[in-house]
Amino acid sequence: MILETKGLKYSYHDGTQALKGIDVKIEKGKKIAFVGKNGSGKSTLFMLLNGTLKPKEGTVYFHGKPMEYDSKSLREIRKSVGIVFQNSDDQIFAPTVYQDVGFGPTNLGHSKEEVEKLVEKTLEYIGITEFRNKPPHHLSGGQKKRVAIAGVCSMEPDVMILDEPLANLDPVGADEILDLLNELNQNNTTMIISTHDVELAYSWADYVYFMNEGNIIGEGAPEDVFKDMELLKKSNLRQPRTLEIYNELERRNLATRNRFPTSVPELVHSLKPPELMWIEVSPDVKEGDVVNLGILHGEYAINSPYEAVNAKVLHIHPEGHAIAEMTRHGIKSGGIFIYDMDKYDAGPFKRILAEEDIDSIGAMGKKSKSLAEKHLLDLQITSGVIDKSILMALCGKRSMILTSGGMIEHAVKRIDEYAENSGIAIQLSLVNSEREELGI
Amino acid sequence: MINILDDYALVSPLRYRNNWLKIAIVMFGILVGVSSQSFIPPFAIALCMSFATVHFGKTSFKFYLKILSAPAVFVLLSVVIIAFFFGSGTELFGFDIFSYHLGVNTGGLEMALLVFSRTLSGMSCLFFLALTTPMVELFSVLKATKLPDSFIEISMMMYRYIFVFLEVAWGIKYAQTVRLGYKDWRTSLNSLAMLSTTLFIRSWEQGEKIFISMSARCYDGKLIFFEEKRPIRANELVLTCTYFAAVLALWYLTRIHSIF
Numbered sequence: 072m073i074l075e076t077k078g079l080k081y082s083y084h085d086g087t088q089a090l091k092g093i094d095v096k097i098e099k100g101k102k103i104a105f106v107g108k109n110g111s112g113k114s115t116l117f118m119l120l121n122g123t124l125k126p127k128e129g130t131v132y133f134h135g136k137p138m139e140y141d142s143k144s145l146r147e148i149r150k151s152v153g154i155v156f157q158n159s160d161d162q163i164f165a166p167t168v169y170q171d172v173g174f175g176p177t178n179l180g181h182s183k184e185e186v187e188k189l190v191e192k193t194l195e196y197i198g199i200t201e202f203r204n205k206p207p208h209h210l211s212g213g214q215k216k217r218v219a220i221a222g223v224c225s226m227e228p229d230v231m232i233l234d235e236p237l238a239n240l241d242p243v244g245a246d247e248i249l250d251l252l253n254e255l256n257q258n259n260t261t262m263i264i265s266t267h268d269v270e271l272a273y274s275w276a277d278y279v280y281f282m283n284e285g286n287i288i289g290e291g292a293p294e295d296v297f298k299d300m301e302l303l304k305k306s307n308l309r310q311p312r313t314l315e316i317y318n319e320l321e322r323r324n325l326a327t328r329n330r331f332p333t334s335v336p337e338l339v340h341s342l343k344p345p346e347l348m349w350i351e352v353s354p355d356v357k358e359g360d361v362v363n364l365g366i367l368h369g370e371y372a373i374n375s376p377y378e379a380v381n382a383k384v385l386h387i388h389p390e391g392h393a394i395a396e397m398t399r400h401g402i403k404s405g406g407i408f409i410y411d412m413d414k415y416d417a418g419p420f421k422r423i424l425a426e427e428d429i430d431s432i433g434a435m436g437k438k439s440k441s442l443a444e445k446h447l448l449d450l451q452i453t454s455g456v457i458d459k460s461i462l463m464a465l466c467g468k469r470s471m472i473l474t475s476g477g478m479i480e481h482a483v484k485r486i487d488e489y490a491e492n493s494g495i496a497i498q499l500s501l502v503n504s505e506r507e508e509l510g511i
Numbered sequence: 512m513i514n515i516l517d518d519y520a521l522v523s524p525l526r527y528r529n530n531w532l533k534i535a536i537v538m539f540g541i542l543v544g545v546s547s548q549s550f551i552p553p554f555a556i557a558l559c560m561s562f563a564t565v566h567f568g569k570t571s572f573k574f575y576l577k578i579l580s581a582p583a584v585f586v587l588l589s590v591v592i593i594a595f596f597f598g599s600g601t602e603l604f605g606f607d608i609f610s611y612h613l614g615v616n617t618g619g620l621e622m623a624l625l626v627f628s629r630t631l632s633g634m635s636c637l638f639f640l641a642l643t644t645p646m647v648e649l650f651s652v653l654k655a656t657k658l659p660d661s662f663i664e665i666s667m668m669m670y671r672y673i674f675v676f677l678e679v680a681w682g683i684k685y686a687q688t689v690r691l692g693y694k695d696w697r698t699s700l701n702s703l704a705m706l707s708t709t710l711f712i713r714s715w716e717q718g719e720k721i722f723i724s725m726s727a728r729c730y731d732g733k734l735i736f737f738e739e740k741r742p743i744r745a746n747e748l749v750l751t752c753t754y755f756a757a758v759l760a761l762w763y764l765t766r767i768h769s770i771f
Binding site: 118121123150153154156158160161162163164165166167170173174175177178183186204205206207208223 | 518521645646647650667668670671672674675678717720721723724725726727728729730731733734735736739
């Protein structure tokens with residue numbers, strides 16, 4: 072338990088009660104989302120969590136110890152609990168990106184050389200080295216958000232709090248920030264965000280708190296809280312689209328019951344096998360047999376260039392008329408290849424692309440993206456890389472994921488998890504790294 | 512989007528050259544230009560600095576002429592007045608207006624030319640600095656001049672937030688304009704007052720927000736400075752020395768001469 076609050080109350084000078092008794096428990100290494108409409112007290116809570124505000128009643132516990140408000144303890148807390156504000160302009164105050172990212176480390180008392188090293192490392196990690204000399208007013212919204220995150224990252228906090236991290240960003244910019252948040256979380260930073268984007272909270276978080284008018288009105292794993300329509304109504308929110316679609320499909324008996332798909336591949340997988348059809352069978356076929364109906368190709372093969380169509384015979388009428396359930400398999404087997412960009416070598420890489428007949432290349436993480444750009448690799452997938460690769464593999468296509476560091480482990484885990492949950496084996500190969508090395 | 516001189520300086524290739532060298536060149540140009548007795552050295556300086564700004568600094572020539580034309584109008588007006596009302600010597604030409612004689616004599620013309628050339632050289636020197644050295648670079652120069660740190664820190668933050676408020680101000684102005692806030696003089700005055708009030712309140716709030724966000728990152732009164740090592744290259748040094756020598760020679764040769 073890295074952060075905990077008990078009976079936290081706070082009211083502003085004008086008497087508005089912003090928080091009316093909040094109890095939250097935040098575990099180390101988790102992804103937490105606070106969801107609620109504007110003015111529900113999320114930002115106030117965040118400022119209490121890193122000691123910017125002092126509660127009127129109740130206590131914040133940091134690593135199990137009650138928070139002290141003398142300047143020395145506050146320093147410790149603020150070093151470990153970084154906060155990224157909703158409006159980047161409130162946070163980035165220095166005339167150049169370099170200075171702003173170096174602000175935190177300087178205050179922590181590092182020497183000039185250490186600060187320089189930390190800043191360079193952070194700039195590269197976040198992928199903003201090219202902006203180092205630029206003044207912030209020459210950056211776009213997404214770039215500013217990156218700088219703001221870098222400014223907190225350079226202090227190497229254990230917990231990062233982000234107030235509405237994806238507000239006012241374009242979809243691709245938002246995806247990139249989301250990738251970055253996942254990457255940071257992979258490196259063992261506890262992430263806390265506030266949002267009123269239900270899709271984000273549902274698909275991203277491990278644990279969700281619902282806030283309304285200064286109270287926690289609900290909490291739990293996303294699949295539990297988001298099915299509670301009463302709770303959603305009370306919080307002025309609606310259900311996430313994937314869940315809504317799934318519910319409609321389930322109601323029409325088109326999808327398997329009691330699933331909580333958070334992504335498109337999971338939604339697709341929850342669909343019931345379709346297409347019962349009438350076929351003519353020879354007399355020796357019994358109920359329960361599988362009949363090969365031949366191979367479809369060209370425009371009849373939806374999923375891959377060639378598809379084998381098998382039908383399981385469910386019921387046989389007299390005269391050889393039978394009801395069969397159709398299953399189609401792409402004949403070219405799909406697969407996912409993961410390539411560690413830290414060990415990029417042009418020769419072998421090109422050879423693998425050709426040998427393995429790769430259909431599309433995707434890059435995950437800013438570093439891999441900039442490396443790919445540097446080596447003039449044509450990227451087809453730049454956001455939602457793992458999900459899209461799984462979808463492509465299901466359709467018999469082969470994709471290559473370029474990534475590095477902790478993201479490799481993340482990708483392998485996600486794909487294994489999908490395979491385990493769905494029972495569909497996806498051919499997954501690590502091109503230039505070993506599973507043992509990753510400790511999986 | 513509005514462009515200010517600083518934006519041009521930020522993208523200029525000369526931004527990445529030694530700041531002290533650029534400042535030395537500018538100071539030299541201004542001092543020699545002002546102390547010159549003849550109009551030739553200032554003209555030479557103006558020519559060289561304009562060439563450096565446009566050619567080495569990659570400022571578009573059209574834009575350069577445009578910004579130079581703003582002060583040029585004032586200079587030309589004063590030059591005409593000086594030519595007519597100052598100096599003595601042989602009259603070059605003149606005319607009568609309402610039985611009052613107006614004429615230009617050699618002394619007046621020479622003085623007018625001198626004023627014109629000095630102003631031009633000064634302007635081109637300053638534009639060279641403004642178009643090749645952005646504020647972010649000048650802060651490290653200020654730091655080296657041993658000015659108090661808090662003074663520089665405040666100016667750094669002012670610099671940063673000028674742009675934030677500029678954007679806010681343009682936003683408000685636009686919102687007012689599209690609702691006819693500037694349709695006549697009276698409404699304009701009213702709208703402008705509202706704009707300034709809002710801007711003042713916004714900047715106050717912004718100050719509070721920055722303070723919170725800075726203390727969230729453990730602010731304890733230290734900011735780092737942006738210092739990039741930019742050694743003077745040999746070719747730059749040779750070019751600068753040649754330029755200095757040539758201008759000084761010109762200055763020496765023309766110190767007693769007069770065109771008349």
